[in-house]
Amino acid sequence: MEETSIVNSLLKLRTSVFAWLLLVLVVAGLLSYLPLYVKATDEASVNVQEADVAVRQAFNATLDAERAGANVSNLIMSLNAAGDYLAEAENALRIGDSSAAASNASICMEIATSVQSDANALKASTLNEAHSAFWTDLTFSVVSIAVFVVVLMLVWRWFKRGHVEKMLGMKPEVPDDEA
Amino acid sequence: MMKLDEYKLVFVAVGLIGVLILASPTLGFVLNLPGGEKFSELWVLGPGQMAEDYPFNVTADVNYLVYIGVGNHMGSSAYYAVYVKFRNETEPLPNSTSGMPSPLAVLYEYRVFLQNNASEEFPLNFSFSDVSFSGGRSTVRSITINGVQSNIDDSVSWDTINIGYYYQVFMELWIYNTTLNGFSYSNRFVSLWLKLS
Numbered sequence: 001m002e003e004t005s006i007v008n009s010l011l012k013l014r015t016s017v018f019a020w021l022l023l024v025l026v027v028a029g030l031l032s033y034l035p036l037y038v039k040a041t042d043e044a045s046v047n048v049q050e051a052d053v054a055v056r057q058a059f060n061a062t063l064d065a066e067r068a069g070a071n072v073s074n075l076i077m078s079l080n081a082a083g084d085y086l087a088e089a090e091n092a093l094r095i096g097d098s099s100a101a102a103s104n105a106s107i108c109m110e111i112a113t114s115v116q117s118d119a120n121a122l123k124a125s126t127l128n129e130a131h132s133a134f135w136t137d138l139t140f141s142v143v144s145i146a147v148f149v150v151v152l153m154l155v156w157r158w159f160k161r162g163h164v165e166k167m168l169g170m171k172p173e174v175p176d177d178e179a
Numbered sequence: 180m181m182k183l184d185e186y187k188l189v190f191v192a193v194g195l196i197g198v199l200i201l202a203s204p205t206l207g208f209v210l211n212l213p214g215g216e217k218f219s220e221l222w223v224l225g226p227g228q229m230a231e232d233y234p235f236n237v238t239a240d241v242n243y244l245v246y247i248g249v250g251n252h253m254g255s256s257a258y259y260a261v262y263v264k265f266r267n268e269t270e271p272l273p274n275s276t277s278g279m280p281s282p283l284a285v286l287y288e289y290r291v292f293l294q295n296n297a298s299e300e301f302p303l304n305f306s307f308s309d310v311s312f313s314g315g316r317s318t319v320r321s322i323t324i325n326g327v328q329s330n331i332d333d334s335v336s337w338d339t340i341n342i343g344y345y346y347q348v349f350m351e352l353w354i355y356n357t358t359l360n361g362f363s364y365s366n367r368f369v370s371l372w373l374k375l376s
Contacts, residue, residue: 055258055290056258056355056360059256059258059292059355060357062256062292063255063256063357066255066256067255072256072294073294076256076292076293076294079258079292080291080292083258083290083291083292084290086290087260087288087289087290090288091287091288091325091327092327094285094286094327094329095327095328095329130208133208134205134208137204137205137207137208138205140204140205141201141202141204141205144201145197145198145201145202148194148197148198148201149194149198152190152193152194152197155190156187156190159186159190160183160186163183163186164183
């Protein structure tokens, strides 16, 4: 009887040890995934931040091109596409969907980088065009002002001569009461 | 009859006007004339993109649609962010006097780039789920905006004056500031009161 009780106790102990071991293994297994999950979230967060910075830089470059006088309609369209991906990445990150956040951030980054280089090229070409347009307009203005002033002076001399001759050709008129 | 000096004045005036006109193409490169008033617009429209039929009486697990519009009159292209937030009657709205945004969490955001005098509208689909009513309080645990589900766990007491459980969805307009290299709240927000039943 006593032997049966000891065997039962040992069996219970063994079951309990197994249960604890199993629990420890499960917890350890779950914990081993935790750093991976945290790492994935951190990486996604960094990707989104980088994409955000890239979009800002692309917008700054676009604004510079616009201030230089370029037509930036196409760049704004591309920036809107990048902005949509960035917003989706931010929204995904907010709900913990790190894979969607990372993939959207990556596409956004690609578009933003392309926009930035296009904007810089557009700014350079627009500044070149504006430079030559400025010199063309300046030449036109200087030449046309010189011609205009000379013509105006000639007209003035002609008018002045005519006016003086007209004055000299006038006969003095004396009012009747003075005569 | 005019004197010769008076004719001379007329010629000088004509000459100055002519010089200004002929110099205007070049002056255009140098002079920057002041523009008009600079401002941004934010609006909300109903499901037909008109200022009517706004959702008001809402229930759980039903999808509602409104449109958010943004307009740029800042004199140059602008970069905007629209943040969607949710509150009960006691939580703070943005402060129009101090120009401070609401401290509540952002649930959803839009990003948009607009050229000067351009505008754009975006759809905002939203629905509530996991809604409960007990002891004179209602609780909303989840809101889905354009397919993005957020856990909010927001509750409100029965409003005895207006008779109902009232929540508010509101949208803040933020504008990118090139000097600060960051977004700043533009002191513009629009909101929708929602009576949950």
